[in-house]
Amino acid sequence: MDNTIRVSVTDRQGQVHELDAPTDMGMNMMELCKSAELPVEGTCGGMAMCASCHMYVESDHDLPEKSDDEEDMLDEAFFVEDNSRLGCQLHLTNELDGLKVKLAPVGN
Amino acid sequence: MIQTDILIIGAGPCGLFTVFEAGLLKLRCHLIDALPQPGGQCAEIYPKKPIYDIPAYPSILAGELVDRLMEQAEPFKPGFTLGERAEQIEKDDEDQFIVTTNRGTQHRAPIIAIAGGLGCFEPRKPPVPQLADFEDKGVEYIIKDPEFYRDKKVVISGGGDSALDWTIFLAEGVASEVTLVHRRKEFRGHLDSVQKVMDLAAAGRIKLMTDAEVIGVDGDGQLASVEIKTKADGNHTIETDHWVPLFGLSPKLGPIADWNLNITKNAVEVDTFDYSTNVPGVYAIGDINTYPGKLKLILCGFHEATLMVQSAFKRIYPDKNLVLKYTTVNGVNGFEG
Numbered sequence: 001m002d003n004t005i006r007v008s009v010t011d012r013q014g015q016v017h018e019l020d021a022p023t024d025m026g027m028n029m030m031e032l033c034k035s036a037e038l039p040v041e042g043t044c045g046g047m048a049m050c051a052s053c054h055m056y057v058e059s060d061h062d063l064p065e066k067s068d069d070e071e072d073m074l075d076e077a078f079f080v081e082d083n084s085r086l087g088c089q090l091h092l093t094n095e096l097d098g099l100k101v102k103l104a105p106v107g108n
Numbered sequence: 109m110i111q112t113d114i115l116i117i118g119a120g121p122c123g124l125f126t127v128f129e130a131g132l133l134k135l136r137c138h139l140i141d142a143l144p145q146p147g148g149q150c151a152e153i154y155p156k157k158p159i160y161d162i163p164a165y166p167s168i169l170a171g172e173l174v175d176r177l178m179e180q181a182e183p184f185k186p187g188f189t190l191g192e193r194a195e196q197i198e199k200d201d202e203d204q205f206i207v208t209t210n211r212g213t214q215h216r217a218p219i220i221a222i223a224g225g226l227g228c229f230e231p232r233k234p235p236v237p238q239l240a241d242f243e244d245k246g247v248e249y250i251i252k253d254p255e256f257y258r259d260k261k262v263v264i265s266g267g268g269d270s271a272l273d274w275t276i277f278l279a280e281g282v283a284s285e286v287t288l289v290h291r292r293k294e295f296r297g298h299l300d301s302v303q304k305v306m307d308l309a310a311a312g313r314i315k316l317m318t319d320a321e322v323i324g325v326d327g328d329g330q331l332a333s334v335e336i337k338t339k340a341d342g343n344h345t346i347e348t349d350h351w352v353p354l355f356g357l358s359p360k361l362g363p364i365a366d367w368n369l370n371i372t373k374n375a376v377e378v379d380t381f382d383y384s385t386n387v388p389g390v391y392a393i394g395d396i397n398t399y400p401g402k403l404k405l406i407l408c409g410f411h412e413a414t415l416m417v418q419s420a421f422k423r424i425y426p427d428k429n430l431v432l433k434y435t436t437v438n439g440v441n442g443f444e445g
Binding site: 043044045047049050052068071072074075076078079080105 | 149153154157226232234235266267268290291292294296355356358359404
């Protein structure tokens with residue numbers, strides 16, 4: 001189907017959620033996870049200002065480079081790895097079909 | 109004891125607008141906020157970001173919105189208890205609430221309006237095992253008095269301005285040894301602070317560890333060392349008297365969770381008739397409340413504040429009739445002092 005992609009999100013208990021995501025709604029991964037009621041806070045609402053939508057990208061999709069804002073916010077996150085991203089900065093496009101992400105653990 | 113009509117918990121946009129709407133009904137307000145300045149998230153997280161959905165403002169910076177709300181509230185002389193967290197709530201025998209902060213400041217009011225947004229902002233704590241055992245025993249999340257670190261060995265973690273500024277300050281004749289640990293090579297602080305830190309490191313006056321993070325703490329009751337994982341050459345144990353992790357602030361619902369309010373998913377349930385909670389006299393407005401169809405928008409919070417003060421008035425003055433008066437007809441008549 002046009003304008004819908006399938007992404008998979010592994011939650012913090014290891015359960016995999018296959019989600020159908022619209023690519024014509026201007027949504028990002030943080031919003032998609034929230035709408036699926038997955039435990040992603042998205043405190044700042046998607047401005048790359050809180051790091052509460054930290055996730056790991058586990059597929060080898062060609063993703064847009066991290067902006068300075070995103071790098072800066074990852075400084076305030078924990079369990080940061082080379083494949084760490086902020087979900088709010090991953091905008092859902094047709095190219096991301098088959099994307100696999102895993103939610104990062106949360107601190108105290 | 110501070111006495112007021114409506115005690116507002118949270119000095120964000122919603123709390124500030126409540127002062128104005130309450131003032132029109134001749135009700136006085138006092139605000140408590142855990143942050144040192146009014147404005148809540150708008151001032152703390154995104155003061156320089158434009159907001160586009162405030163009616164009649166095609167675009168306004170969050171910080172500017174706060175300034176204007178302060179200006180709008182000013183005629184009604186709100187009181188502020190800032191930098192203190194509302195901790196405890198109790199009722200006295202005259203049906204008034206007593207709210208005590210973490211610093212012991214007491215407030216008394218017949219009405220409580222919780223406008224707490226996401227909760228109170230607290231330092232983000234790194235997920236290091238046994239960290240809690242060393243809090244205030246060598247681990248501090250905020251530097252209150254730099255003299256505390258005189259002639260001590262200090263490890264600082266973080267990559268922002270506070271980590272850089274304190275590293276520079278403590279390295280210049282305060283601490284005996286300063287180590288700055290950061291997860292990557294680049295820093296996000298001001299360029300001149302970054303340069304200064306680089307210079308101090310080059311001169312051997314601080315130890316700079318990049319691509320590194322603190323993963324463990326150890327000591328016998330008092331912090332004695334931290335374990336640092338580096339990308340380049342494995343783990344290091346560094347002897348230290350203090351570790352100061354500076355990873356910014358994140359909101360927590362905090363003590364409100366224990367106020368016997370009905371809470372769903374970190375939000376306070378309210379009746380949309382007047383935004384009252386299950387505790388008579390306690391209301392919740394803005395991002396902290398929830399009800400069917402709730403949208404977390406500043407716009408909606410303003411509406412909630414306006415309806416809430418009407419209900420609060422009727423609770424304080426059950427025998428008085430309230431007639432809606434338009435500001436265009438009556439103007440804004442503030443309080444004398």
